Amino acid sequence: MSGLLTPIAGESKKRVCYFFDSDVGGFHYGPGHPMKPTRIRMCHSLVMNYGLYKKMEIFRAKPANKREMSQFHTDEYVEFLSKITPSNMNNFVKEQLKYNVGDDCPVFDGLFEYCSISAGGSMEGAARLSRNKCDIAVNWAGGLHHAKKGEASGFCYVNDIVLGILELLRHVLPPYHKRVLYIDIDCHHGDGVEEAFYTTDRVMTVSFHKYGEYFPGTGELRDLGIGKGKFYSCNFPLRDGITDESYKSVFEPVITQVMQSYDPSAVVLQCGTDSLSGDKLGCLNLSMRGHANCVKFVKSFGLPLLLLGGGGYTMRNVSRCWAYETGLAAGVELGSEIPVNEYYEYFGPDYKLDVRQSNMEDMNTREYLERIKGIVMDNVRKVGGPPSVQMTDIPRTADDYVDDNADEDMDDPNERIPMRQRQKMIQPDMELSDSEDEGEGGRRNHQSNKSAGKAPASGNTPEIEIPTSNLLASNSQATRSPHTATTAVSSETVPSPTEAAAPADEAEKNGAAAMEVDTTK
Template sequence: MVMFYFNNVPDDVGNFNFGAWHNMKPKRMQMVHSMLVNYRLHEHMDMMIPTRSTALQMTRFHSDEYITFLKMVSPENINEVAMTFGGLDDGLTRFNIGDDCPIFDGIFEFSSISAGGSISAANKLTSGDADIAINWAGGLHHAKKNEASGFCYVNDAVLGILELLRHHQRVLYIDIDVHHGDGVEEAFYTTDRVMTCSFHQYGNGFFPGTGQRKDTGLGKGKRYAVNVPLQVGVDDEAYKSIFQPVIKHIMEWYRPGAVVLQCGGDSLAGDRLGSFNLSMSGHGSCVEYLRSFNVPLMLLGGGGYNIRNTSRAWTYETGIAVGVDLTETEMPYNNYFEYFGPEYRLDVRSTNMKNHNSRHYLEKLTAEIVENLRSMPFAPSVGLQEVPRDPKYYDSDDSEK
């Protein structure tokens, strides 16, 4: 069974606005939803409105002070709130508020929808109600414990993983966004209970500037952070040649109880910020490959700044998740049909961009990563313990936070 999470009443998540000039467009969520319904994919899965995350749940990862700031702040009172957190400049700088991460109307509500979707998805996986859970409004992987980063304010991926860890000894996080999944990696950098694996563009000052191959974790988490830095122009064949061998070795050696796959659409060809050259089919093959392992799987959104291509890819990948091949189908009429002209097809094609990833580079990188995996303990485990109680069941103040 596939459980699909999307706040559809009244199209909440798609109505938020980072600003007319900003690259992040939540409207893409409305576009995905409209296509899913018109492709009739909703008939193959359960669609549910998740419970929105509370401030208390967010502070399982984020600091109390930071979440309090997000609850209080708005475009109208930003200067006043900043003064209460150390002064006008200091109060904004400490939480990394600026051009990339502006304050917009409903910022806390937007974050609660995204985080609530990933927490609810994790709950459905751990309860056995779903084999695959999808939250395309999630995948905001850059947010840190004490600050916003890279258009991300609350790290729903980390919160979802923390929920999965209540029931699973090991969780694997995979990131195919064009940007390094730095916020998730940082959160679990010192533990062996979460392995993070990020495939991303690296070099020439590309954001966030982290994710070298040699960055593999610290302490107990040594070797449990896997970074796959790729160069501009990587195409379907090159991506598959490294993605599948690396993931195969991780799945066989690490043996995760659940997998979280962040499907950022900015690794597609034609993105406004990314410089990869993946087609819709190449991007979707990652979802198809993970599905073949029959391990509880959470699919999250993420980046994606060509909203037409991103919504195409996530629709296509929802089809993969539910076992419906949309490759050769005509695009049905939907609320955003005019956005997809002149071809009006569910397709994102690679361009003639040069692939700067040589076969030698990819083979050497794969060999280094696989060798590192072989040197770590097989299927690390923790002692059996009682599943921790969920705070929402015993904290009487939860509804007020």
């Protein structure tokens, strides 16, 4: 095992909390759909078999409930998601049109549970960062950046990123996060997050993405925010085929300037992997290490960091990249030889932990990148000083006073929240497919209903409540308690390196393997 992990020289040790729910890999968008939640389970298999469980704490977050989702999304939309199923969807024809649920965002079995798991992990990660229980939180099931306040979009139903950022902003205990920086390196523009915070200076959004006749059609250079949010939305439009060197030449200077001008107290990094070379729906040309350099660079600033997933439609590359970036978060370099795991055959024929650049043409000329970089950095320099935030104490509920070091004997046996009582979690196996011809079409060349290059009109921009003491006084009960809402997962959950998974159809007949839960933490 020692050859699989190499400590990174000069790296200070970081406390890393990693969130994974074994159920997430069992959801299925439908035949031919490019979004495959199984990629998260594949990544977790690499994480465990590389031995990264020794370098961090692993938790299973409490799924987000309807009340928590409604901190951003409308009550009607959340209620719709909780009710609709494939068997009753014909009763919700009008609602499906209203909430944009259908083709790209299909109705599938367990839809609401899937959204709950994704949002719960991001909210728990944010809560632990705010409570100073970790330095870096990781939730690869999150990063669904297209979901809007009242509709689904681009394979995304619930915007876990916005919910996580709100959790950082609203927390009642030190350290207070007066301002949060959101960085998006997905191939697609992070329109849902930008739109949510378009009118505030409490959150700055920075997105590097392919722009043009490409989903979602937003993220123009001139989209800067409005009102108090003017200059707090930053977009760097890219052309096809950008390489590691070119990406680094614009990413690092822009982020450095943002850090200097904005001075955030926490960072949320969306690590969509459809910007990798060879992605089914992406059109950029980053290698695994080029993509991971963004994580390494943002980590170097030493701020509380929430790492989230996002796009990525070639499963073997997605899992490789996120496993490698999990290692970087924990301060170790993963070995190039992939260890034996349940999905070992997916990584053939070389079985290496690497995603290489292709020979596709880079349409991003040096002159183009320098010109855009100059404009972006000039706009960033116009960012004002820290926003005025009333930091008086906020009324709290009993959940806010939970002792994170409490003994399990103190748990209320009549309370549903303590997760120590759940001894085993069933991990179902579902259809696995990563064929070359599956998932074509999808979002690649679709434009959104929102006009490209046009900033949201102030009258149509959804207003979301940025937490201050007066706002939180009425709904502070939604603040998450990371102690009562998570399950610590034992290192005993590591699959034996010699185990190989049975085919999905055989696994369904024989039953799914159980995941052991550590009852000592």
